[in-house]
Amino acid sequence: MFNLSKSEIFRGKHDFNAVHNRGRSFANHALVILIVKDERYNGKVGFAAGKKLGGAVIRNRVKRLMREAYRLNKNSLRRDCGIILVGRKFLVTAKFKDAQKAFLDLCKRAKLLLKSNQTADAIYFSTL
């Protein structure tokens, strides 16, 4: 249910450039979302963290936070587009709950959420 395997994540310069050039962007203090509406992508996602944020440890942490937020909520998102998440400085010191909240807010603004579904938290706790 909450798997996120390699085949669902963008690989290579080619895909990143394509989304970056054609996509629409939404941003808040924590992260930036780039979206391209294309059914071929089938809900693939990419994670990025620039060198400005810090060293390898910090960039890894930012990417992990974003991936966890995406993984736990991906069933309530639309699947007919490709997404790239770019980390911002807030995530360096943020806790997971704050990161997830920021992510969901941004998804609402980008109209990525499926209306009929329960909230992500409800799904999460029902599996426990």
Place this chain on the structure above:
RNA sequence: ACAGGUAGGAGAGGCAAUCGCGGGGGAAUUUUCCCACGAGGAAAGUCCGGACUCCACAGAGCAGCGUGCCGGAUAACGUCCGGUGAGAGUAAUCUUAAAGAAAGUGUCACAGAAAAGAAAACCGCUUGGUAAGAUUGCAAGAUUAAGAGAUUGCAAGAUUACAAGUAAGGAUGAAAAGGCAGGGUAAGAGCCUACCAGCGGUUGAGUAAUCAGCCGGCUUGAUAAACCUCACGCGGAGCAAAACUAAAUAGGAAAGGGUUGAGGUUGCUCGCUGACCUUUCGGGUAAGUUGCUAGACUUGGGCGGCAACGUUCAAGCAAGAUAAAUGAUUGCCAUUAACAGAAUCCGGCUUAUUGACUGCCUGUCAAC
């Protein structure tokens, strides 16, 4: 007890549950389940040294670069260990690119007399008596009534100029051609002597750097992290190395050069190799597999060595990704805790770093 020095290990989360990630193994058989494993002391900087791969299994000379007290360790090193000299500290201890300045060249600002040929005389000191000469003494003596006394000669002579000697003293400077004391001298000077420093020789100790003793002559600025000399070392490129498989209109086209030798082999000259190379135009790929982790390996013990380390025995297998794997939530216990993420692999160096801990040593104070 306080202060300091030094060596060292460990390096902040642990346990349980749930959801996930990476490659591996197994079961199942087409997408699931199970199992164990999964970042560091610096993984970093890329500052050195190797292994490995390809180019002659790696060649010669010059150039270039690096290292630089001595001995040892090591695969190797610019690393480490032990020792010597020099410097710092009351001491424990620490620091040290520490060969050669008598092969040659360069530089040494300002100041100062002089800054590198044993050179140089500004002040000072001494001698000469060459020149000038205030003044003093003695003698002669124009003029004069006398007092006075021009002038001349001889002697002494402050002082000035000149000549010569002198580097002990002053002044300048970071540095002034050994230091200090005595003798010596016209005044001075290694001119002579003792001690110290340095130089050369020699004897002894030590593998050696070096140390100690004796003798000798009598003294040589600093800088080589300036050029340089000497000794030693270094062939080049790097896992995007290298090999294989596949795909792409696809072993493309044009011009130029080429077995009378293209290109490669860091720069040049040789030597070696031996068929492609360069530019332009047009068009693409940038995918997979191997390399890829069992090794100068890890842990523990014995033996040798002051030590670095070597050797031997036993046990063990411990990441292998490729937009690149360690995270999230809850509970309990600790506690609010650093720097930080493998990318072919090892040995070092350097830098970043929380709160503590352990061993040994030194100094001061107190008590016995």
Place this chain on the structure above:
RNA sequence: GUGCUCGUAGUCCAACGGAUAAGACGUAAGCCUCCGGAGCUUGAAAUGUGGGUUCGACUCCCGCCGAGCACA
């Protein structure tokens, strides 16, 4: 992975091993003006950082920090 270059006032730049670190623009104060501008005068302001060599270091050497470039 490999190789190379560069760090000097707020900015752009100079500077043989000899210092009080030069210049331009900007900036501060004053003069001038009814006010401002222009002009004139006078200032302030720097060697990325820690060591070493040297009598003396922006300069030479070593270690860090930062910036940039090139190749595969």
